Amino acid sequence: MRALAIAVVLAASATAGADEPGEEAPDVLDDGRARVVASAPPVADVVAAAVRAQRLAGDPAKAAARRARLAGLVPLVAVRAGNTASWRDADPDVGRGASVEVRATWRLDRLVFDGRELQAQAMSTARQREKRRLAARVIRAYFVWKRAAMAGAVVRREEAEAELDALTDGWFSEARRSASETRTVGAAP
Numbered sequence: 001m002r003a004l005a006i007a008v009v010l011a012a013s014a015t016a017g018a019d020e021p022g023e024e025a026p027d028v029l030d031d032g033r034a035r036v037v038a039s040a041p042p043v044a045d046v047v048a049a050a051v052r053a054q055r056l057a058g059d060p061a062k063a064a065a066r067r068a069r070l071a072g073l074v075p076l077v078a079v080r081a082g083n084t085a086s087w088r089d090a091d092p093d094v095g096r097g098a099s100v101e102v103r104a105t106w107r108l109d110r111l112v113f114d115g116r117e118l119q120a121q122a123m124s125t126a127r128q129r130e131k132r133r134l135a136a137r138v139i140r141a142y143f144v145w146k147r148a149a150m151a152g153a154v155v156r157r158e159e160a161e162a163e164l165d166a167l168t169d170g171w172f173s174e175a176r177r178s179a180s181e182t183r184t185v186g187a188a189p
Contacts, residue, residue, distance in 0.1 A: 033152055043139060065114075
């Protein structure tokens, strides 16, 4: 999660430092573009929403490793049933009976280490890698959206917004809409 936060901060600072001294700040644009940019949620919130939407929040690997170890306390139970036959040479009758065998086996060595812990760690590593890829994609789309909004490139802005909505399961547009409504309500006399 630290790597994700660092990536967000670096991307935000790289974009913030890209403005030329002679350029207008987005807050003073007079053709409505400032409202669009001002309604944007912070990039860290967008990344967090994408992580939640893609179900990558949290780390189930620790719980999986703990369950794998605790599985050593649960015995493996085997039940075997069968019929028996017995006889003696002196007695012409054959004796018949039923037998039941129950066996419980504990694998206490699993309390120390279980091979499934390696699978859980691999799953955790894969999830972290996917979170980083997702964060990079969201950050890239966010700043494409922001640059397009500031430049008045409507089609490119809508394309980037659609990508952000797909990545955040619609959260991005909802957050922008609620921010716009809050600004509109706050601006009323």
